[in-house]
Amino acid sequence: MLTPNATEIAKNIPELTERQSEVLESALALLVDGGEKALTTAKIASASNCSKESLYKWFGDRDGLISAMMAFQGSKVGAAVGQEDLGSAKAFKDYLVRFACELLSVLAGDTSLALNRLAIGQASNEASPLGPLLIENGRGVIEAKAVGFLNSAAEKNYLSFDDARQTYHVLYGLIVRDAHVRLLLGERRELVMKNFERDAQTAIAQFYKLYGVEE
Amino acid sequence: MLTPNATEIAKNIPELTERQSEVLESALALLVDGGEKALTTAKIASASNCSKESLYKWFGDRDGLISAMMAFQGSKVGAAVGQEDLGSAKAFKDYLVRFACELLSVLAGDTSLALNRLAIGQASNEASPLGPLLIENGRGVIEAKAVGFLNSAAEKNYLSFDDARQTYHVLYGLIVRDAHVRLLLGERRELVMKNFERDAQTAIAQFYKLYGVEE
DNA sequence: CATTAAGGGTACCGTACGGTACGGTACAGG
């Protein structure tokens, strides 16, 4: 349902006016509390004090605007993962725990949940670009970083594995389990994540039991 | 958005006419290829050769019909998990591999994906009962069964752990990883699950490395 | 045969939404 023009616009995120960013921001806010149902062009326009005509001029159509929202949010994620510390085996393990915590808090964030719900809701439409866009902008960025520090850790002989990507997927599974889907389904956050820090630590401990190098 | 009457109807699934089951079946088919957008009352009526008036008489309103679809599908899941075999340590481990395979194929099934997408799409609406309903009818059933055989395995000293529920969540994480969400987002099934059987085996092997009892 | 209940087909209504058009305003450049 996406015109070629709209996808093109969505790709050229760099060229975003201050005004346009404001609009996307308030559209995100609208989505976060209200879901897709609340994300009508009229509401977006009134919430951001801009005319519907401008919306269509800037983003092509509703799908283009939603794509722009995804890309816009994705562009803010990159720097949020923190700097790794491979100074010592202990330091790296601590970093992994921090990584786990941040991963959980990102996935449990309101904006992340809202965008994932939106993309998943449209995923049955084969032509919808939202799913791939989300995978690339969210998941892909984090995975790339993780593969990076896993390989570094293997070089320093903190860990031992064959394929960094597969190993990351195991790490992801140990950390996230079914929490993400349950949150997406609307289960209360306090119920899904009763003890944030402790879960992260046990996940990393288990990860080391699988891939750690004995000293 | 659900009238008390509708939820009540949705609960009384046992009393389903043959005719009504047919309608729910064709509604599920409609949902599977077409997504929520294709699930209009008019299309359901015409696809199952029944009148809209009957739909509203039987299910109250659209939400009630969708709830009935969930419960209906859930009522068919229970028996699908197969019978466990705890005859020997080896047999139990083989059973775990089969369990992993079945879990993956259930989650990757078209109907499961469609219903999960539907529930997740509505989950931002705090009042929507679909999320809990899906958790109870799908996840809950499997989890209960898993907790059962994990405890049995612990009694027979095949495994060693503190809490069966938490242990099951780890097992789930090792088996599923991020595959479910990626499928929900629309990633091609062949891409997400390149090697079904092998992944299940390594997952179980890792699970034993964490919770297995040394011989 | 007459009566009644269940249910299919269809027309209809109100509403909400995506998208467009148009008038009004502020401002920049000549």
Place this chain on the structure above:
DNA sequence: CCTGTACCGTACCGTACGGTACCCTTAATG
């Protein structure tokens, strides 16, 4: 001052959908 541009606000249009009402057929019962 005149002109063009960008944009806001709003009215408007077509359509699609949820939900309701009405008419018809079928079949079971007396």
